[in-house]
Amino acid sequence: MARIVVSEFMDEQALRDGLAQHDVLYDPKLVDDPVSLVxxxxxxxxxxxxxxxxxxxSLLAGATRLRVVGRLGVGLDNIDVVACKARGVAVFPAAGANDVSVAEYVIGTAMALLRRAYSSTPLLAAGKWPREALSNGREIFGKRLGLVGFGSIARETAKRALALGMSVAAFDPFVSDTDPAWSSAFGAIEPLPLQELLETSDVISLHTPLTPQTRGLIDAGALARMKAGAILINAARGGIVDEAAVADALRARELGGAALDVFDDEPLSAEKPLVFSDAPNLILTPHIAGVTAESNVRVSRVTVEAVARHLAAMTLRSA
Incomplete structure (x- = not known):
């Protein structure tokens, strides 16, 4: 029987079904209690x-029995993968399990930001009728979606965008121009250099990991190169975007709207709301683009199955 610690929330039924034969400590509050976690x-x-x-x-250094880490998601920037490998600790991300959720988040927020009609409830409830002010929203049909990164989530996003009548371009230096992924049943995706993508896209969505090369990729200079009124969506990783520069561009009406689901510092520090104050047409969400009722079940089951398989294989090797 293996000892398994779960430090953040997941689908408990998947945990019970997949790891019933093991000793499981499930405590989603552990992530906020570093001493108890270690x-x-x-x-x-x-x-x-x-x-x-x-x-x-210190967490990894003290975990002398640790043999496998399951990641309820795909990004690995919170895991020292090199150190894990050196210690013989396998790392399993839940690749593909939340692709649909993130793709729907991107398309949904893009439509909301373009239309600019969904923040009027308090005004109407107070007896106002801002019909004229809200009559200049934009349709998503005919707009260009620019994807920075063209992995599996970006490809799911592209399918939905093409089905809605958008054109789609993407920048990804790691995907060959001859890769069949550039074509789909709904239409073709155009590979573009980053600068051209920024200059010609109506909606820009980020789909790249946080690396030394992508940190600060969307800074004040990149924002200045975007089309006037463009929409920016970051549901990838905090740190890729200069958050203060985005807020400044919104206040200057240079950027048409933005949705940020990820941040350089999570949860947000007490000072962070001041950065975003009075920035118009801004959607902030707490790193939940990939978390829905459905994806939580998929991510949990994929992770549990990977951990269970690895533990079973270890048991066989030691028998």
Missing amino acids: EAVRSADALIVRNRTQVRG
Whole structure:
């Protein structure tokens, strides 16, 4: 029987179904209690996390029995993968399990930001009738979607955009121009250099990991190169976008709207609301683009199955 620690929320039924034969500590509050977390992981054979648990440093150093980390999601910037590999700890992200949720978030927020009609409830409830002010919203049909990064989530996003009558371009230096992914049943996606993509897209959505090369990729200079009135969506990783520059561009009416689901510092610090104050047509969400009722079940089951398989294989090898 292996000892498994789960430090963030997941679907409990998937946990019960897939790891019933193991000793499981499920405590989603552990991520906010570093001392208890380090102590719990000290005797763990497996650790299951989302994006907030930092699997590195003292936590990893003290986890001498740890053999596998399951990541309830795809990004690995909260896990020291190199250190895990050196210690013989396998890392399994839940690749593909939340692609649909993020793709729907991108399309949904793009439509809301273009239309600019969905923040009027308080005004109408107060007896106002801002019909004229809200009559200049834009349709998504005929607009160009620019994808920075063209992995599996971006490809799901592209399918939905093409079905809505958008044209789609993408920048990804790691995808060959001859890759069949550039074609779909709904139409073709155009590969473009980053600068041209920024200059010609009506909606720009980020789909790249946070690396030294992508940190600060969308800064004041990149924002200035975008089309007047363009929409920016970041549901990838915080740190890719200069958040203060985005707020400034919105206030200057240079950027038409923005949706930020991820931030350089999560949760937001007490000072962060001041950065975003009075920025118009801005949607802020707490890193939930990939989290829906359906995706939580899929992500949880994929992660549990990967951890269970690895533990079973280890048991066979040691028998």
